[in-house]
Amino acid sequence: MKKLGLIGYPLGHSFSKKYYLDKFESEQIKGIDYDLYSLPDIAEFPKLYLQDQQFYGFNVTIPYKQAVLPLMDELSPEAAQMEAVNCIRIQHKDGRAILKGFNTDAYGFEASLKPLLQPQHTKALVLGNGGAAKAVLYSLRKLNIAYAVVSRSETNGDLTYQQLSKEIIEEYTIIINCSPIGTFPKVDEAPQIPYEYLSESHLLYDLIYNPTETLFLQKGREKGATIKNGYEMLLLQAEKNWEIWNAETA
Structure with missing residues (x-):
C-alpha cells in the first residue's frame, strides 16, 4: 500500500x-x-x-x-x-x-485568478502578510500586477488599514484577503477596509472557503464587484500535488 x-x-x-x-x-x-x-x-x-x-x-x-x-x-x-x-x-x-x-499554492491561486482579470485590474491590495500571502505575492509578481501589502502595523506592510483612502481603493482594483478574518465560525467579521468605495470595477478574492461567501465577499458583491473564494484554488493545488507525486522521474 x-x-x-x-x-x-x-x-x-x-x-x-x-x-x-x-x-x-x-x-x-x-x-x-x-x-x-x-x-x-x-x-x-x-x-x-x-x-x-x-x-x-x-x-x-x-x-x-x-x-x-x-x-x-x-x-x-x-x-x-x-x-x-x-x-x-x-x-x-x-x-x-x-x-x-x-x-502548489501559487499555481492554484494564479490559475483561479487569471480568468477573472479585466484590463483595469493592474494593481492589488493584499490584506495580511502571513504565510498565506507568500503564494499570492509570488503570483502577482509573475502576472506583472503591482501590489501593496496592508497590515495592522506599519512595520509589517506597505499600508495600514487606517491609511486606506477613497483614492487608494479606487486605484487598487484587486483586493485579496490573505488574513483569517471571516473564517468560520467568526463569520460576522471582515477586514476593516472602506467598502463604500468599492465598485463594479473591483475584483475581491478571499483565500477563505468556509464560509462560501465571507462577509468581505458579501460586501463586495453588494457594490457590484466580482468576487471569488479560495475553494477552486484548493482544488487546483490538490490536483497539481497529485500530478507531482505521480510524475515519472529519472
Whole structure:
C-alpha cells in the first residue's frame, strides 16, 4: 500500500484527506492511502518516511511550510523563491529517502485568478502578510500586477488599514484577503477596509472557503464587484500535488 499524507499541528478538519480519499474512490485508484499526521514537533517528521518506505508524498500545512525547508534535498523554483513548501515528493533510492519540495499554492491561486482579470485590474491590495500571502505575492509578481501589502502595523506592510483612502481603493482594483478574518465560525467579521468605495470595477478574492461567501465577499458583491473564494484554488493545488507525486522521474 503506497502512502500519502498531510503533516501539520494541530490538524482539525482536513480538506486534503476527504478530497484525495473521494478521488481514489471515484476514479477507482487502488493501492494508495492518504491520512493525517499531527506532529507536535517537526523533528518527528523524518521518522514517518524513514521507517516506512511506502510513503511517497506529503502535503504540508501550518506551522511547517518553512520548517521543512532544511529537510529538503531539492526545491522547485517557486518553493525556493517563496521559501515555503506545501507539497513534498519522496523517492527512495539505495536505502535513502530523497525529498523534493514544491509550492502548489501559487499555481492554484494564479490559475483561479487569471480568468477573472479585466484590463483595469493592474494593481492589488493584499490584506495580511502571513504565510498565506507568500503564494499570492509570488503570483502577482509573475502576472506583472503591482501590489501593496496592508497590515495592522506599519512595520509589517506597505499600508495600514487606517491609511486606506477613497483614492487608494479606487486605484487598487484587486483586493485579496490573505488574513483569517471571516473564517468560520467568526463569520460576522471582515477586514476593516472602506467598502463604500468599492465598485463594479473591483475584483475581491478571499483565500477563505468556509464560509462560501465571507462577509468581505458579501460586501463586495453588494457594490457590484466580482468576487471569488479560495475553494477552486484548493482544488487546483490538490490536483497539481497529485500530478507531482505521480510524475515519472529519472
